[in-house]
Amino acid sequence: MHATYPLLRKTDFPAIRRKTLDTLQVNLGYKCNQTCQHCHVNAGPTRKEMMDEETVDLVLQVLKSRHLSTLDLTGGAPEMNPHFRHLVRKARELGVRVVDRCNLTILFEPGYEDLARFLADQQVDITASLPCYSQENVDRQRGNGVFDKSIAALQALNALGYGRQDSGLTLSLVYNPQGPSLPPNQHTLEADYQRELAANFGIEFNQLYVLANMPIQRFGSMLVSKGQFASYMTLLKENFSASNLDTVMCRTLVSVDWQGNLYDCDFNQMLGMPMRLKETVQPHLRDLVDREVQGLPITIADHCYGCTAGQGSSCGGALAA
Numbered sequence: 001m002h003a004t005y006p007l008l009r010k011t012d013f014p015a016i017r018r019k020t021l022d023t024l025q026v027n028l029g030y031k032c033n034q035t036c037q038h039c040h041v042n043a044g045p046t047r048k049e050m051m052d053e054e055t056v057d058l059v060l061q062v063l064k065s066r067h068l069s070t071l072d073l074t075g076g077a078p079e080m081n082p083h084f085r086h087l088v089r090k091a092r093e094l095g096v097r098v099v100d101r102c103n104l105t106i107l108f109e110p111g112y113e114d115l116a117r118f119l120a121d122q123q124v125d126i127t128a129s130l131p132c133y134s135q136e137n138v139d140r141q142r143g144n145g146v147f148d149k150s151i152a153a154l155q156a157l158n159a160l161g162y163g164r165q166d167s168g169l170t171l172s173l174v175y176n177p178q179g180p181s182l183p184p185n186q187h188t189l190e191a192d193y194q195r196e197l198a199a200n201f202g203i204e205f206n207q208l209y210v211l212a213n214m215p216i217q218r219f220g221s222m223l224v225s226k227g228q229f230a231s232y233m234t235l236l237k238e239n240f241s242a243s244n245l246d247t248v249m250c251r252t253l254v255s256v257d258w259q260g261n262l263y264d265c266d267f268n269q270m271l272g273m274p275m276r277l278k279e280t281v282q283p284h285l286r287d288l289v290d291r292e293v294q295g296l297p298i299t300i301a302d303h304c305y306g307c308t309a310g311q312g313s314s315c316g317g318a319l320a321a
Contacts, residue, residue, distance in 0.1 A: 004220035005271045007229060008302040016245055018264075018296045023253040025072040025266060025315065026051070026059055028081035030258070032103070047076065055260040056083040058285045060090050065289050072253070072315060074101040074266065079115055092122050099125045104153035105146055116153075120160040125170040127209070127315075128154070132175070133196040154203045163205040171205045174317075176213055180223060180232040182239060182310045183210035186318040209317030212236075212306045214267050236305035244312035244319045250298050253315070260285040264298045266315075267306070273299045 030047035063071060071091045078084055078100060091098050100119060107116050119126060130150055154171075158164065163171035173193060177183050190208035197203040213219050215232055223229040254275065255263040262283040263269040276297055277283035312319025 001218065002221040002224040004216050004224065004229070004303075005273075005301070007224075007233075008215070008271070011300060011302040011304070013300045013302065013304045014242070014245060016248070016251065016298045016300065018293050018298060019251040020294050021066060021252060021254060022068060023070040023072055023249075024059065024063060024068055024256060025074060025253050026078075026087075026256045027074050027258055027266065027269065028056075028076070028078040028084060028087075030076045031080050032076040049258045050081055051083065051258040051260070053083050053086075055258075055285065056081075056087050058260060059087065059256065060094070062285055062288050063091060063096050064094055068096065070097045070099065072099045072101070077103055077106045079106050079112060085118060088118075088122050088124060092124075097125065098122065099127055102126050102128050104128050104130070104150040107153045107156065108149055116156055116160055120157075120162065120169055123168060125172070126157065126162060127172045127174060128157075130154070130173045130175070130193075131178070133193050133200075151201050151203070154197070154205070155201065158202075158204055163203070165204075172317075173205050173208045175208060175210045180213070180228050180235065182235065183212055183313070183318075186210040186311060207317070209315075210311075210313070211315075211317070212309060212313040214303055214306045216267060216303055217270050233302060233305070236309040239309040240305055241308055241310065241312060241320065244308040247312070247314070247319045248304075248307050249314040249316070250307075254288065254293065256285060262288060265307075267303055268299055268301075271301065271303070273301065275299065 029050035031050060032047065059071070062068070073084070073087070075081070079102070088098055106112055157171055160169065161167035162169040175183060175189060186208060189210060193208050194205070197205070215223055215229060220229065223232050250264040253265065255266045255269045257263065257269050262275040262277065262285065263273065264275050274282050276299055277287055277291060277293065307313050
């Protein structure tokens with residue numbers, strides 16, 4: 001796989017600093033039941049990296065000591081970590097909102113048959129990947145049969161109350177472009193998803209997030225292989241919007257890798273670009289227990305243009321209205 005960091009390191013992206021921390025985004029490991037073309041984590045079934053119990057308990061300590069509002073769980077498939085349910089239960093007991101970034105097909109893997117019920121019982125917000133409402137496009141990006149399983153999973157989640165009005169169970173969907181292009185208008189595409197999924201499958205959901213593909217890891221390597229890396233970076237830079245700088249996710253979020261190391265965002269984590277925490281070279285969760293991060297500079301490189309191009313892109317979807 002082609003390394004993209006050397007192509008991104010030199011940058012003219014504007015300097016930005018942190019605001020008040022409110023979200024801990026934790027990567028519980030790179031193991032996944034899928035292998036997706038757009039995956040910036042390079043996750044898959046053969047990956048062995050998994051957060052251990054000691055580090056999971058440290059996550060809980062940081063949530064409590066810093067009075068954080070949100071725990072955002074990602075992977076790989078975060079549910080495949082053996083400590084996933086312990087972490088969810090304890091975080092919810094602290095009153096923390098928990099978001100599970102679910103690929104949907106995990107609900108049908110052996111041993112995960114009761115996962116959807118567990119998530120509903122714990123009132124976990126589900127953010128689910130569904131890169132299109134078309135079977136052809138989804139299977140092309142994520143593998144044959146993924147679309148049918150995803151639809152069945154969404155129907156099962158609807159049956160539990162997810163996505164239903166006034167249920168208190170939030171179901172968000174995530175769209176990624178098929179290739180090196182900017183995502184379409186989030187509001188317009190959300191209406192298309194709602195219409196098509198309701199008409200064809202009876203599926204309801206709360207909101208759609210559109211995310212730009214990042215020129216790193218598996219997707220970045222594919223761009224290099226096809227000779228499209230430079231043109232994609234030009235597209236991102238030509239569509240840079242300074243108005244997105246104030247609301248990029250790295251201002252209020254800290255990303256944690258499976259070993260407990262800290263980064264300004266999930267993308268920096270994948271590029272090995274540590275968070276700047278004063279004199280600490282590679283800051284760790286234990287450094288965050290009693291250390292203030294507000295005002296610290298954010299580590300940047302050229303991939304940051306992916307979050308600020310056009311309507312902007314974050315873990316919560318588009319930044320611009």
